Amino acid sequence: MAQIELKDVSLSYFTLKQETEALREINLSIKAGEFISIVGPSGCGKSTLLSLISGMLKPTKGEVLIDGHEVSGTSPKxxxxxxxxxxxxxxxxxxxxxxxxxxxxxxxxxxxxxxxxxxxxxxxxxxxxxxxxxxxxxxxxxxxxxxxxxxxPDILLLDEPFSALDYQTRLMLSEEVFHIIKDQGKTAILVTHDLSEAISMADRVMVMSKRPSTISTVHSIRFDEGDDLSPWKKREAGRYNYYFNAIWKELGDHVLP
Structure with a gap:
């Protein structure tokens, strides 16, 4: 059973003059203990997706479920x-x-x-x-x-938690945070603009399209050297460049007209 589920979730913002569609028919299933990274062009709604899972926002359409129960507000989980x-x-x-x-x-x-x-x-x-x-x-x-x-909590939502740090500190802290989360057995969802961070920390990387945003592709991150590698070792692994180049190209396709 999935710990987190989004079923046909859409979100629009309304003013007196117009409707702005932010997210369109998002479907997502995350198991307990998974580490998920979400990447996408700026303004595509990555942080909005976290707000929906946290219960701080309600979808315009669809359902957000945690442990099979619909999210109706913030939760201690x-x-x-x-x-x-x-x-x-x-x-x-x-x-x-x-x-x-x-x-x-x-x-x-x-x-x-x-x-x-x-x-x-x-x-x-x-x-x-x-x-x-x-x-x-x-x-x-x-x-x-x-x-x-x-x-x-059972679930950790990480909204660009390292972006304000210098590069060396960011590398070291992402390593530490990864091991802490795995040690604690938490489910984690990381929003980041850093592809290296996304690939090296996650079990799966989800790529979001430009607005109105959908999840365009999902990459299961697997390495021939084993799935229990640290983020630093993953950056040195054989398939790392393959994932980086594939996701980079997808992001370029969503940014370019």
Missing amino acids: VGYMLQHDHLFEWRDVLSNLLVGAEIRRMDKKAARQNAIELLERYGLGEFAQHSPSQLSGGMRQRVALIRTLVAK
Whole structure:
């Protein structure tokens, strides 16, 4: 059974003067534990798709299902990690990690213990009492991911979480985040403009067309060297260039008139 399903999902925006069709008849099925990347031309509705899955938007037509139940609003099953970390500077790292748990009214003691354990597990234990301003950009994004995990979602939505970082930090953090998500056994959907990132992190890469957007193709990412490779090793694998060139050409076809 699919954990996430979109069935004939369309979304239009309405004003007094016109209707703008953003998404058209999106069909998507994602199993528990899958890592999916979504790429497409700018403005095609990649982030909009995440908003539909999170329950922050409702489709104009069709259904969005999580665990067989129609999404009717935001759910504790879904965690959202954005491009910017949005850490509160007046809170230390540990207090920042508890924000989501506080909003969801989880047991404070259990959430705090879970936060401490996750900090230790992922190499940030010594920074629990630091302020966010004392952390590097990569460390702040790791804290943002751990904050999302403290709330114990089953599904992680990642909306260009590395795009504000320099290239070297981005490479290192994508490696770390990949291993954290796999270690936690989460289902993940990554929206990115970086094809290398999309291919090296995902089990499948979905290519969206220009507006009104559909899912034009889906690439199952498989390597002769094995499917348990790290993102860095995937970039060095034999079929990596094949996937990169194929998806790059498709994106060009959707951008050019």
